[in-house]
Amino acid sequence: xxxxxxxxxxxxxxxxxxxxxxxxxxxxxxxxxxxxxxxxxxxxxxxxxxxxxxxxxxxxxxxxxxxxxxxxxxxxxxxxxxxxxxxxxxxxxxxxxxxxxxxxxxxxxxxxxxxxxxxxxxxxxxxxxxxxxxxxxxxxxxxxxxxxxxxxxxxxxxxxxxxxxxxxxxxxxxxxxxxxxxxxxxxxxxxxxxxxxxxxxxxxxxxxxxxxxxxxxxxxxxxxxxxxxxxxxxxxxxxxxxxxxxxxxxxxxxxxxxxxxxxxxxxxxxxxxxxxxxxxxxxxxxxxxxxxxxxxxxxxxxxxxxxxxxxxxxxxxxxxxxxxxxxxxxxxxxxxxxxxxxxxxxxxxxxxxxxxxxxxxxxxxxxxxxxxxxxxxxxxxxxx
Amino acid sequence: xxxxxxxxxxxxxxxxxxxxxxxxxxxxxxxxxxxxxxxxxxxxxxxxxxxxxxxxxxxxxxxxxxxxxxxxxxxxxxxxxxxxxxxxxxxxxxxxxxxxxxxxxxxxxxxxxxxxxxxxxxxxxxxxxxxxxxxxxxxxxxxxxxxxxxxxxxxxxxxxxxxxxxxxxxxxxxxxxxxxxxxxxxxxxxxxxxxxxxxxxxxxxxxxxxxxxxxxxxxxxxxxxxxxxxxxxxxxxxxxxxxxxxxxxxxxxxxxxxxxxxxxxxxxxxxxxxxxxxxxxxxxxxxxxxxxxxxxxxxxxxxxxxxxxxxxxxxxxxxxxxxxxxxxxxxxxxxxxxxxxxxxxxxxxxxxxxxxxxxxxxxxxxxxxxxxxxxxxxxxxxxx
Numbered sequence: 161x162x163x164x165x166x167x168x169x170x171x172x173x174x175x176x177x178x179x180x181x182x183x184x185x186x187x188x189x190x191x192x193x194x195x196x197x198x199x200x201x202x203x204x205x206x207x208x209x210x211x212x213x214x215x216x217x218x219x220x221x222x223x224x225x226x227x228x229x230x231x232x233x234x235x236x237x238x239x240x241x242x243x244x245x246x247x248x249x250x251x252x253x254x255x256x257x258x259x260x261x262x263x264x265x266x267x268x269x270x271x272x273x274x275x276x277x278x279x280x281x282x283x284x285x286x287x288x289x290x291x292x293x294x295x296x297x298x299x300x301x302x303x304x305x306x307x308x309x310x311x312x313x314x315x316x317x318x319x320x321x322x323x324x325x326x327x328x329x330x331x332x333x334x335x336x337x338x339x340x341x342x343x344x345x346x347x348x349x350x351x352x353x354x355x356x357x358x359x360x361x362x363x364x365x366x367x368x369x370x371x372x373x374x375x376x377x378x379x380x381x382x383x384x385x386x387x388x389x390x391x392x393x394x395x396x397x398x399x400x401x402x403x404x405x406x407x408x409x410x411x412x413x414x415x416x417x418x419x420x421x422x423x424x425x426x427x428x429x430x431x432x433x434x435x436x437x438x439x440x441x442x443x444x445x446x447x448x449x450x451x452x453x454x455x456x457x458x459x460x461x462x463x464x465x466x467x468x469x470x471x472x473x474x475x476x477x478x479x480x481x482x483x484x485x486x487x488x489x490x491x492x493x494x495x496x497x498x499x500x501x502x503x504x505x506x507x508x509x510x511x512x513x514x515x516x517x518x519x520x521x522x523x524x525x526x527x528x529x530x531x532x533x534x535x536x537x538x539x540x541x542x543x544x
Numbered sequence: 545x546x547x548x549x550x551x552x553x554x555x556x557x558x559x560x561x562x563x564x565x566x567x568x569x570x571x572x573x574x575x576x577x578x579x580x581x582x583x584x585x586x587x588x589x590x591x592x593x594x595x596x597x598x599x600x601x602x603x604x605x606x607x608x609x610x611x612x613x614x615x616x617x618x619x620x621x622x623x624x625x626x627x628x629x630x631x632x633x634x635x636x637x638x639x640x641x642x643x644x645x646x647x648x649x650x651x652x653x654x655x656x657x658x659x660x661x662x663x664x665x666x667x668x669x670x671x672x673x674x675x676x677x678x679x680x681x682x683x684x685x686x687x688x689x690x691x692x693x694x695x696x697x698x699x700x701x702x703x704x705x706x707x708x709x710x711x712x713x714x715x716x717x718x719x720x721x722x723x724x725x726x727x728x729x730x731x732x733x734x735x736x737x738x739x740x741x742x743x744x745x746x747x748x749x750x751x752x753x754x755x756x757x758x759x760x761x762x763x764x765x766x767x768x769x770x771x772x773x774x775x776x777x778x779x780x781x782x783x784x785x786x787x788x789x790x791x792x793x794x795x796x797x798x799x800x801x802x803x804x805x806x807x808x809x810x811x812x813x814x815x816x817x818x819x820x821x822x823x824x825x826x827x828x829x830x831x832x833x834x835x836x837x838x839x840x841x842x843x844x845x846x847x848x849x850x851x852x853x854x855x856x857x858x859x860x861x862x863x864x865x866x867x868x869x870x871x872x873x874x875x876x877x878x879x880x881x882x883x884x885x886x887x888x889x890x891x892x893x894x895x896x897x898x899x900x901x902x903x904x905x906x907x908x909x910x911x912x913x914x915x916x917x918x919x920x921x922x923x924x925x926x927x928x
Contacts (some may be wrong), residue, residue: 161643181676212671213597213624217679219671220626223786223802223919227793233805235784236920237632238624240597242604248621252636259545259643287596287603292565295601400619402607409611418607421617535607536620 161258165384166393166542168197168377169504174341174492177371182216182272183228189373190229190268197377203262205229205236208249208269209496212238214284215276225268242288243445245269246499247529247538250376251398257378269500270373281369285495288532290406302366302446304407304533306358309448312414313360316463320360323447324348325469327364327489330444333476334486336516339501341370341492365447367487372494374501393510396432396524397541399425405535414463418537419456419528426539432524434458437541439509439519440480441502443530444487450474453528454482457539481519484509499529503540510544545642549768550777550926552581552761553888558725558876561755566600566656567612573757574613574652581761587646589613589620592633592653593880596622598668599660609652626672627829629653630883631913631922634760635782641762653884654757665753669879672916674790686750686830688791688917690742693832696798697744700847704744707831708732709853711748711873714828717860718870720900723885725754725876749831751871756878758885777894780816780908781925783809789919798847802921803840803912810910810923818842821925822906823893824864825886827914828871834858837912838866841923865903868893883913887924894928 170192172185180188186207194200205226212218222236239249246269253265273281286295289304299307313319328348334340346364354364384392401421407413427433434457442457444450451465459480460468473479485491485505488498506525508514514522528539554576561569570591578584589610596602606620623633630653637651657665670679673688683691697703712732718724730748738748768776785805791797811817818841826841828834835849843864844852857863869875869889872882890909892898898906906928913922 161645183676210603211597213595213668216675217667217671218675219594219624220673220789220916220919222625222632223916224674224789226786227788227919232786232788233802234786235806236625236786237636237784240603240622240624241606241620248606252621255640255643255645258645259639261545261639261642283601284597287601289604290608291600291602292567400621402610402616402618402620404611404616405604405608418617422619532604532607535604535611 162260163381164254164257164378164395165381166376166507167379167384168193169507170196171339171374171501171504172372173339174370174372174494176274178274182212182218182270183224185272185371185373186225186268186270187228189375190266193266193375193377199264199377202231202234202264202266204234204256204265205231206249206253206265206267207238208246208499209238209271210240210242210245211271211284211495215280216272241536242531243495244499244529244531244536244538245496250499250503250540251400251538253378254395254398257380265378266375267378267500268373268375269497271494271496272371273369273494274371293406302361303358305446305448306361308407308413308533309360312448315414318466321352322466322470323365324351325474326444326447326450327351329474330483330487330489333484333517334490337485337491340486340490341368342490361446367445367489367493370492370494372492372497374497374504376500376503391511391544393507393542393544395540396543397426397430399429400538402536403534405532407533416452416456416534416537418534419453422537422539423457426541430541436524437526438522439484439525440482441506441527442482443528444483444489445493449530476517476519484517484519502527502529506542510542546644547765548638548641548762548779549765550760550891551763551768552577552583553891554580555723555758555885555888556756557723558754558756558878560658562658566596566602566654567608569656569755569757570609570652570654571612573759574650577650577759577761583648583761586615586618586648586650588618588640588649589615590633590637590649590651591622592630592883593622593655594624594626594629595655595668595879599664600656625920626915627879628883628913628915628920628922629880634883634887634924635784635922637762638779638782641764649762650759651762651884652757652759653881655878655880656755657753657878658755677790686745687742689830689832690745692791692797692917693744696832699798702850705736706850706854707749708735709858710828710831710834711735713858714867714871714873717868717901718874721869721875724870724874725752726874745830751829751873751877754876754878756876756881758881758888760884760887775895775928777891777926777928779924780927781810781814783813784922786920787918789916791917800836800840800918800921802918803837806921806923807841810925814925816908820908821864821910823868823903823909824866825890825911826866827912828867828873829877833914860901860903868901868903886911886913890926894926
């Protein structure tokens, strides 16, 4: 297979965009990515989206967005793996270019969540879990994560405040990011006294939803350099794995087995280990997920994820910077778009275009997108 | 890229399966396909499904179905392009094997439609059209097709009864098919006097929805023959295209431009023309779609699709047999699953396992899956 490069990136600010429709959100990010790449046509579009059927009464997003972006008759499809839809769409686009089936691919992640009532959104998000054996009992998606966090705290002896650095750091990194949903500092004090959502998860443990879109252009690596003056960013690993969807069906609910599988494949493809990763855009939908991801990817021992935060190792100048533009927690989590925001941010870091958020050195970066409470996990490694 | 073969096929009867859940529908078809291929593991699963979020409150189908089929940690994703989701999932799986990224892929199309109220289903199906500029005006999906059919009759001078052969032939072919939703003969008389749905489309112009699942196993062609004693069926072309999603935005609403694009690419890949196709599993969601597909694929001149039916050229022993196991009209149309039923039926024909439905000769067959009223079209050509 051919090696593949990220040639263009585009994103829009995550917000409540009352005046911008689903198709327009996508089109804005696409235009930015096409302009960044200096391109006007692509062979195919892959759309990362989870909720358009439930919340926007719109499927067939592939054809719709291809038309509105002025790119038809390019072929197109929507890829859905719950909150990892963006990562899965990126992987599908990558395979299409790597295979030689397509020479230029655009991957856009988009989600429009503001138009629905809160209860509709909560209900739609719960479709990431097992409808018959989890949500049928009244469990929301945050409640499922609360069960995991509570068990984790009990098992490993952490208190709630030990998770503060995940949220505090994310918010700190979001401040200079013009695309972030919540570009505001928070203190440990505010974190500890925030309004409870589902004990022990409070509002500052949880990532905010929003309307957003991000896009990337993929081309064969050998063509990338000739087309662009920015440093070329290549994809050096792509891997996905699944675990049982319901938490109660997992042998060890405190281990992200699908993350372990996908990251171990990715490390092997790239010929690197966790010590070689300069930054990690992880899936901090809830602070507990940061801890579990860091452990599954070999950055911390089992049960020791919070230690990295307490030891200041996840900040921009730490041993393993995470959520460098705010992560899901503060950049925001428009679910199906999130995986593409991660790739866009990783690319900015590797290009050296991250401004106040720039980490040094930024040679190899990893992004990990999680669908459901660990059921689908997609990992990508990019290199300058 | 590597050539790819269809090694195993499986399907279940399309019906109102009140006692079988979405995940179980998929698992039954998967088990049948694995058994047919003599396999127990696959590297990846691609799920063709359109409506699980809206009608079953279940997304993350990839992880869910992978688990219930006992296939995790295989990676997985759901692919959605409205009613062509099955065809698009097949194409994604094909690229994954052709590229060398995966050695064994399972593609399953599944849809569970009986559990929802009629109005919910009608509303969910309309998400295939343009939510803001078509359905917002109260147009259902059948109403959109009725507008096309009415204009077509006006433009080319056909009467409603001229479309009868499409439905009569489909029902005739469904009779010996144990997996068909409506395995019953209908007469031209019954066709002409059937209950009106949206003039001029009556209930016998429209395909029935239902609960169904079909699955196929894809492997590299060079491995296929050694693994199975049945005649090997290879995929010799795969192509997709898009058109504007809203009918009123198309320059010519009586032409399936995306079908023309995808079939012309497919013919070029396979090095064949319409005269080489022995059978054609087309997307007869409505009888007007049969006419338009036959025209777009070069089997009839513009406006002359109904002539093929009236001249008996679409029957099992005609010049271009279509819907050889009943098509969408009588085998049934569980939307996201339909594209895989088409591939399963094509494979049975090419293997010579079609029994009473066998056409002779069956060397090269084509399947075409349409998403929306022609917005996304996916074409595959298979060869013995």
